[in-house]
Amino acid sequence: MTINPGAAEFPHRQIASQIRAQVRRGDWAPGERLPSIPAIATNYGVAKQTVQRAVDQLRVEGVLITKPGSGTYVRGTKRRLNRLSRGRYGAYRGYHSDLAARYRQQLTEVGRAPAPAEVADAFGVADGVELVVRRHLVRTQDAAVEVGASWFRLADAAGTSLERHEAFGRPLYQEAEEVTGRRYVSATDSVSARQPSRDEAEVLQIRPDTPVLHLLHIAYDTAHKVIEVAQATWPGPMTTLTEEYKVPAPRES
Template structure:
């Protein structure tokens, strides 16, 4: 027999349906927890956990000292990943936004000679503490943040070249594949590992969402034709704001 979801999950779905029917509109405050509990015959604890669940999913938003509100609607953007788009040079994000009639922009910050953490060292195949070039990106659609990326490249790979800083120089913003080609490295493969997670406080602040909101995390690593990792990145996209599409050619 299929196990029933816990009471708070069932009540969360009840609230979700009432919101979808526009009983409460975006920006509107929900009744108090005590009133909802009395009206629906559940405990305050069930209402609280149901609201926390919907806040994490981006359906509701909490305001300290004020109450719980229906989250303002934000269009979900489509992010397409495909082999062909890796050769385009510029990050595919801008083309994705243009296809949706939106203006794609980004803000970035690069830090040179940052010691590799144990995790980053493993992913790049270098020693812990070896220097890396770290670049943090915030991608925006019509001025609203929808994606965060933190990229790491081995410092020894690009040191002394014109492409050491991803967002400055003659190939600023050209992307990993194009920049590596400039220094004689052929990028032959990219590996991406998506998984579900929850936004921590710093991510939530940058993305304009609630802490704990469901996000998709993608661990991406580029490899050269000799199998060497040349860049690895952590990508964070709120599930309620981004839809990820993977497209692959079919060989006949």
């Protein structure tokens, strides 16, 4: 293991590049523990801080994971999620069986809460207006991969099943349609990257400086009035969002 001190690239980036290549070649398998930072520093002939910067870079990229008091490990395969809201509704307005097979959704909280800014903006109400919220956690077999919430106006949800802490034997949007008498006909999805909140980092078991992907989903009825505003947050380095769609053929002139 060597670095080129005369290269334009910083030493920690050279080290990160070499470790990344070793992981891709399979020199270290998913879940395998890397040598300690002092040992890697000795092998490269650099300071421990230089290796720590390389490890931090690879951790943010999702290549490595650090476990406090245990060490640095190669992260397992990236979780490829098809959880944009088109997948949530399913191809034929039914439960998306592929998602149900891979993910377990747990309802964590139901009640009334002040609307956060992005939710208030979507509904066109003032920040802090009380809404009904249903919070959830999605897990795979080995980890939490999503924290989320669905928000409804009190006028639509107060005193209904949407305000009770119970799971439904069908998708939430179908329950909301029956309760409100309004049909979901269109929606918009906005995905952004940001730093996690303290609670998000704790639940998703990521470091506070690990970026997350955040989805804001706004669902509309036939009059283009908002029925539901949903949020979902995923650990960025471990998540790939995919959408499959057809490209229309050129029109004949």
